[in-house]
Amino acid sequence: MLFSMILSGCGSESVDTIKSDKNVKADAEQTKKEELKSEEKEIEKEPLEITFVSPLIGLPVWLDAKYGAEAAGEEFGANISWVGPDTIDINAQVQLVEAAIAQKVDGIISCPLNPTAFEPVYKKAQEAGIPIVNTAVDSKEDTRLAYIGTDEVNFGKKAAEALAKKMNGKANIAVIQTSLDSGNQNKEYESFKNTIEEKYPNMKIIVRETDESDMLKAVDKVNAILNSYPEVNAIWCLEAVGGPAAAKVIEEKNLVGKITILAIDDMEDTISYIKKGTIWGTMTQNFYKMGYEAVKMIVESKQGKEVPSISDSGTTLVTLENVETYKK
Amino acid sequence: MGDSIEVSNEPKNVEQKKTLILLNLLNKVLSIKEIGILLCLILIVLIIGISKPVFFSYDNIINILRSTSFIFIIGIAMTFVLIAGDLDLSVGPILALGGIISSLCVTSGIPLSISIILGVMVGVVIGVINGLLVVKCDIPALIVTLGTMYIGRGLVLIITKGAPIYPLPESFNVIGQGEILNIPNVVIISVIAAVIANIVLSKTRYGRAVYAVGGNKETARLSGINVNLVEVSVYILTGAASALSGIMMAGRLGSAQPSAGTGYELLVIAAVIIGGTSLFGGSGTIVGTAIGALLMSVISNGMVIMKISAYWQNLIVGIIIILAVGIDRYRRKRRGLV
Numbered sequence: 001m002l003f004s005m006i007l008s009g010c011g012s013e014s015v016d017t018i019k020s021d022k023n024v025k026a027d028a029e030q031t032k033k034e035e036l037k038s039e040e041k042e043i044e045k046e047p048l049e050i051t052f053v054s055p056l057i058g059l060p061v062w063l064d065a066k067y068g069a070e071a072a073g074e075e076f077g078a079n080i081s082w083v084g085p086d087t088i089d090i091n092a093q094v095q096l097v098e099a100a101i102a103q104k105v106d107g108i109i110s111c112p113l114n115p116t117a118f119e120p121v122y123k124k125a126q127e128a129g130i131p132i133v134n135t136a137v138d139s140k141e142d143t144r145l146a147y148i149g150t151d152e153v154n155f156g157k158k159a160a161e162a163l164a165k166k167m168n169g170k171a172n173i174a175v176i177q178t179s180l181d182s183g184n185q186n187k188e189y190e191s192f193k194n195t196i197e198e199k200y201p202n203m204k205i206i207v208r209e210t211d212e213s214d215m216l217k218a219v220d221k222v223n224a225i226l227n228s229y230p231e232v233n234a235i236w237c238l239e240a241v242g243g244p245a246a247a248k249v250i251e252e253k254n255l256v257g258k259i260t261i262l263a264i265d266d267m268e269d270t271i272s273y274i275k276k277g278t279i280w281g282t283m284t285q286n287f288y289k290m291g292y293e294a295v296k297m298i299v300e301s302k303q304g305k306e307v308p309s310i311s312d313s314g315t316t317l318v319t320l321e322n323v324e325t326y327k328k
Numbered sequence: 329m330g331d332s333i334e335v336s337n338e339p340k341n342v343e344q345k346k347t348l349i350l351l352n353l354l355n356k357v358l359s360i361k362e363i364g365i366l367l368c369l370i371l372i373v374l375i376i377g378i379s380k381p382v383f384f385s386y387d388n389i390i391n392i393l394r395s396t397s398f399i400f401i402i403g404i405a406m407t408f409v410l411i412a413g414d415l416d417l418s419v420g421p422i423l424a425l426g427g428i429i430s431s432l433c434v435t436s437g438i439p440l441s442i443s444i445i446l447g448v449m450v451g452v453v454i455g456v457i458n459g460l461l462v463v464k465c466d467i468p469a470l471i472v473t474l475g476t477m478y479i480g481r482g483l484v485l486i487i488t489k490g491a492p493i494y495p496l497p498e499s500f501n502v503i504g505q506g507e508i509l510n511i512p513n514v515v516i517i518s519v520i521a522a523v524i525a526n527i528v529l530s531k532t533r534y535g536r537a538v539y540a541v542g543g544n545k546e547t548a549r550l551s552g553i554n555v556n557l558v559e560v561s562v563y564i565l566t567g568a569a570s571a572l573s574g575i576m577m578a579g580r581l582g583s584a585q586p587s588a589g590t591g592y593e594l595l596v597i598a599a600v601i602i603g604g605t606s607l608f609g610g611s612g613t614i615v616g617t618a619i620g621a622l623l624m625s626v627i628s629n630g631m632v633i634m635k636i637s638a639y640w641q642n643l644i645v646g647i648i649i650i651l652a653v654g655i656d657r658y659r660r661k662r663r664g665l666v
Contacts, residue, residue, distance in 0.1 A: 057485060057490060058484070058490040058586045059490060059587070060490055060491045062490070063489060063490055063491065086481045086482075086484075086485060087587070087590045087591070207635070208638055209638055210638050212590075212591075213587065214585075214587065214588070214591075215583070215588070216395070216398065216577055216580070216588065219395075219581065220391065220629065221632060223387075223388075223391045224388070224629050224632035224633055227382050227385060227387060227388045227391075228380065228382055228632055228633045228635060229635075241585070241587075244581075244583065248581065248582065253387075267492070268491075268492070268495075269492065269494050269495075272494075272495065
């Protein structure tokens with residue numbers, strides 16, 4: 001108890017020092033015009049404090065969300081604290097949300113990987129009057145202010161349609177996902193499965209394996225899958241490192257062109273495998289938009305404006321055809 | 329008639345002798361420390377291989393050996409650590425750091441060999457810090473290495489901002505992807521490391537000192553062993569081995585991943601313990617660790633090969649590990665090996 005008090009004491013102190021440092025720097029750098037504007041703002045009110053609890057601080061795609069949030073923070077006058085565990089650890093995430101509540105921040109951006117595990121702490125935030133915006137994964141509608149992310153059902157459907165078009169409605173598919181308890185991936189999987197069951201009788205999911213978002217594990221699993229299920233001719237990855245891992249394996253096994261890989265997200269390796277033709281396509285999610293819009297929504301709700309409960313940040317299929325242009 | 333009895337007696341004697349020799353041999357084989365867990369491994373391999381012959385394909389066996397190597401090379405060093413009665417949880421982040429530092433060096437134009445040495449040196453430095461904190465400050469190894477585990481992961485994130493180092497030059501990737509006579513370099517490197525480690529552990533004064541320190545520190549000190557030096561040295565071994573494994577892994581994947589090695593501390597320690605090394609120090613062998621590491625990889629590969637649903641895999645892995653080690657321990661107790 002005492003220990004945690006000391007800890008939280010330390011925490012808030014360091015946050016304060018960081019904040020004042022930032023202000024000094026910002027003041028020095030601002031041009032006259034902006035100075036006037038920001039002085040006006042600062043006289044009116046302190047900038048909002050928003051904590052972004054990311055699910056995996058080390059995953060590049062989430063950095064896009066961070067940049068988006070920071071850009072919105074600069075635009076609308078909010079300080080963004082970027083926190084998160086370095087491995088998938090739902091408990092640690094919940095504790096970080098809890099810490100943000102203790103710091104009495106003005107808003108929390110979260111990604112409830114396992115929505116039910118977040119319900120108690122979300123309730124606490126509601127009681128404290130702190131709005132929560134979910135990104136990428138949603139919890140029950142009455143537990144948070146808003147959700148912005150890839151619509152999972154749309155995502156799964158789009159992936160199924162894209163693969164069906166590429167494979168002319170005939171495929172034996174292996175699915176790679178992080179773990180079997182990741183809520184968003186399960187929803188995407190279900191939607192994919194329902195779509196092919198309804199519309200494409202000749203597309204079958206042969207096997208579904210997990211890789212814990214570890215590239216070496218993904219390589220081992222894909223290797224074993226291709227040895228054990230020679231009928232597999234398409235691999236659909238629901239998490240980011242699976243794509244490049246599968247690409248590595250099919251290059252080693254000289255199966256490029258015989259196996260179609262549909263990956264997710266646009267990490268540098270994934271994009272370069274698309275350019276080489278090893279990966280056919282990747283479903284990119286718009287993490288930058290998620291971060292940006294989440295901050296904007298918290299600011300707007302603080303100003304008393306209505307914000308939409310659910311927004312789709314959209315998905316883009318990137319293949320060799322649009323790999324150079326999709327970001328524009 | 330007497331003759332005929334003698335005649336029939338002769339072969340009987342020979343047969344008895346033969347069975348006696350066979351029994352003796354069997355007894356000797358059965359009293360080899362690692363035989364219990366080895367038999368479990370063979371049994372599992374046979375069950376998987378007979379039901380799914382693709383398991384025995386050259387390609388699949390090479391895959392298993394290659395994925396074992398990354399764990400095994402750290403396991404070799406971890407065997408020293410556990411025999412000396414210590415513990416090192418910081419191996420996962422050191423693995424990631426080693427891969428990242430080497431990759432950064434090589435992509436910024438530093439020659440390959442120096443980049444590799446610098447990567448390994450990072451592991452050595454963390455090993456020295458671990459060792460000194462344990463022996464000089466008297467902080468439990470569990471806490472020290474838990475701390476450096478977090479520090480290491482922190483450093484990885486500070487350096488990479490979470491983004492993998494990619495692409496890596498072809499010359500670097502050869503470490504992890506190259507082959508000699510169709511055998512991956514990483515397998516060859518880990519086998520060489522194992523042979524050297526086995527000789528050091530069983531034939532040298534240093535090896536005996538490691539056992540002595542793990543057996544009883546006070547007795548070791550009284551018999552003139554520099555206990556502190558031995559303890560620091562084993563942490564240097566795990567540091568260097570983890571970094572090397574990370575470098576090989578980055579080469580294997582053609583990309584240095586910041587999340588590499590997540591959770592490997594438990595995998596490595598499990599492989600060493602399954603192989604019969606005592607968690608309390610004083611006993612253990614490299615051969616045992618090799619079997620333990622192989623067992624883990626075979627099970628995880630076998631799950632996919634046997635087409636077992638992903639929902640059931642963890643449950644089955646847990647049961648197999650407990651069964652295998654349980655049988656091994658029961659046998660050792662009966663033979664008075666524990």
